[in-house]
Amino acid sequence: MLNRLLVLPVALMSLAHAASAASWSNIGPGGGGWIPCMAVSPHDSRVVYAGCDVGGFFKSTDAGMNWRICNTGLHDLYVEVIAPHPRDPQVIYIGTEGGVHKSTDGGETWQWQREGFPPLQRHSYSAPIGALAIDPQQPDTLYAGIGRPRWKKGGAGTVYKTTDGGAHWSVANPNGGGMDREVIVSDLVVHPRESRRVFAATNRGLYRSDDGGATWRLLNKGLPHNHTRRVGLCSKQPDVMYLTLRTEPGTPPWQGGVYRSDDGGETWSPRLEGLARNVGKPGAPAPMTSNVDRLVVHPTDPDIAYVGDTAWVSAFIYRTTDGGQHWQRVTFHPSPRAKQSNMDYGWITMWGPTVMGLAMDSRAPDTLYFSTSGHIFRTADRGERWTQRYTRPAEKPAGAPESPTGWWSGTGLEVTCAHEVFVHPRDAKRLYLCYADIGLMQTFDGGRTFAHTVTGMKNSGNVFTLTFDPDDPRIVFAGTGWWEHNAGDVCRSDDGGMTWRVVGKPDTGLPDGQTRHLLVDRSSPMSARRVFVSVKEHGVFCSEDGGASWHARNAGLPKSNVRGLAQHPREPAVLFALLDNNAGLFRSDDSGQNWRRLGDFAWADPQALAVCPSDPQRLYVAARERFIKNLKHPGGVFASRDGGATWTRVLEDRFIASLAVDPRDADTIYAGGADHPYHDEALGRGLMRSRDGGRTLQSLNAPELACTKIAAITVDPHQPARLYICTSGNGVFVRDE
Helix, strand or coil: CEEEECCCCHHHHHCCCCCCCCCEEEECCCECCCCCEEEECCCCCCCEEEECCCCCEEEECCCCCCCEECCECCCCCCEEEEEECCCCCCCEEEEECCEEEEECCCCCECEEECCCCCCCCCCCCCCCEEEEEECCCCCCCEEEEECECCCCECCCCCEEEECCCCCCCEECCHHHCCCCCCCCEEEEEECCCCCCCEEEEECCEEEEECCCCCCCEECCCCCCCCCEEEEEECCCCCCCEEEEECCCCCCCCCCCEEEEECCCCCCCEEECCCCCCCCCCCCCCHHHCCCEEEEEECCCCCCCEEEEECCCCCCCEEEECCCCCCCEECCCCCCCCCCCCCECCCCCCCCCCCCCEEEECCCCCCCEEEECCCCEEEECCCCCCEEECCEEEECCCCCCCCCCCCEEEECCCECCEEEEEEEECCEEEEEEEEECCCCEEEECCCCCCEEECCECCCCCCEEEEEEECCCCCCCEEEEEECCCCCCCCEEEECCCCCECEEEECHHHCCCCCCEEEEEECCCCCHHHCCEEEEECCCEEEEECCCCCCCEECCCCCCCCCEEEEEECCCCCCCEEEEECCCCEEEEECCCCCCCEEECCCCCCCEEEEEECCCCCCCEEEEEECEEECCEEECCEEEEECCCCCCEEEEEECCEEEEEEECCCCCCCEEEEECCCCCCCCCCCCEEEEECCCCCCCEECCCCCCCCCCEEEEEECCCCCCCEEEEEECCCEEEECC
């Protein structure tokens, strides 16, 4: 049962001003996450900005050679669009799914510009920003278009406007003003000479306003349909315009590409020669159909423009120098079948350079940058040669084995979601970093250089967890899977994780599913090593031959997903399994052969289980709040001092995602807050520590910990004062006291 609810004083609940002087360092190989937008400062060619879908805002002051995370003050880390001020280099605006943010110190810190927008929502986005535009003649006037273009959601047919630099906003087009109410705004451009003339690219067509956004009319003469994506014009000759059209994936005929207007958008003609026109089969993923999206136009020469394709099958940048009459592909990435290459590619070789963001340096238009779902590239010669700007090659660390992908050092562009960090049981400097999308990275020097070590894995995109053989740490097991659907397996390595083979799969008795938790029974003999794994939607499975064959160990467990699996630190036959959907915590006293429920308290949406190594009667559970049939099930941190019979909620919170316990002290616990990524303010409370079993808490957040969405916490077993934090957006951080 829930023994009591401990209500913390306001000062403790706020967790303010309690962090110690210790600082955080961000480590990783660089890149690896979705980067939907880029911009170059119009005041300094060395200053470049990148916006990420879960990692926030990045800034470089040396043309992309090095990056810093600049998230202080952001309330949402999905950056859709970046708009630097045309006159003041210190002012930048960004549009996020949570609204508009403004910086007055060059992107170092941010203020949320919410006045005039709808009230904040807890379970939805009130004003997701799909596009931003600054009036170049009156730069205190900005327009913000509503929508979520990537997801094709959130359309409201609404454009907001400010005339005082974002302090106050209002709807520019009440009742639509001629704009379709389902419009998703994906791009906005203000005419460089006529301040009241604004263009809006939307999923329902290209609109033009001649009265500062109050009323709009469609400009579709010559277009085959109305699903426009981007619009651009030549600043010197603004009547010359280009736009990109989105073709419906898997639906012939192909109707995408680029269109040009020479009369300010009144009429359009196709400019398609040289562009790929692949149409995927019906039902195929959208990236199997060619779709040019991103667009930049030379500021003084209207015949020069660049576009980028988002498709896997045609992941290219194209350039025209004759007004779109002909397009020339200017990116050739290395691949086994490539006849030529003009790209330095870095360590991310498992996917192509689909173009997510594209930016031109207005001061030096031969210089461009583009971003992908992992890379950033730069050219200084109009696309003849591209160099990557997300990682740098490094020398192999002393004592490390050769890596087929080489060794790499990050540039600060850490945009990944990390699942967990594991420290080698005999080498404190050897770390295993488990990631979403990019799999497994290893470092032999404490985080200075990294190798991508997924050779032999089938589902190498997500490595959820690892475990080592207690007697021979060269033997490592890994749990893998997919985000999009429930598939996965168990892999085994006999060389310390450098190469792998799949051992847990359907033909060895393990059902196909995400493998989230792994244990190796330290009491079992090497010749019959016992390994436990949880499989999403299938429960607990066991191998008694080092992974060669698997059998279900679910007797007594209800059908529910396992959210935590732990072994008693002193009695190896005792296991704990934490189940979701109000199933509760279960214990086995015979190595998983039979299970029984502990107590009568349960959690609707538990996230993590921790058993204290120094006192196994002390258990902790992290949970997030969940509503089921309008009934709220609480979230927070829950503690038991009697082996799980009774529980106390020691921290009330909507979403605690992770837990860890100091191996020396059962009273020292760490809790990581996150938040649901579907509402206006979605950051979470970050990292908290208690030294008295949860009765009081202090924040360990600091400006250097740029992401407070904490997915996992690792206490270094060699140096327990050292913490490794996995974030959902900025990779891995390390902290030493």
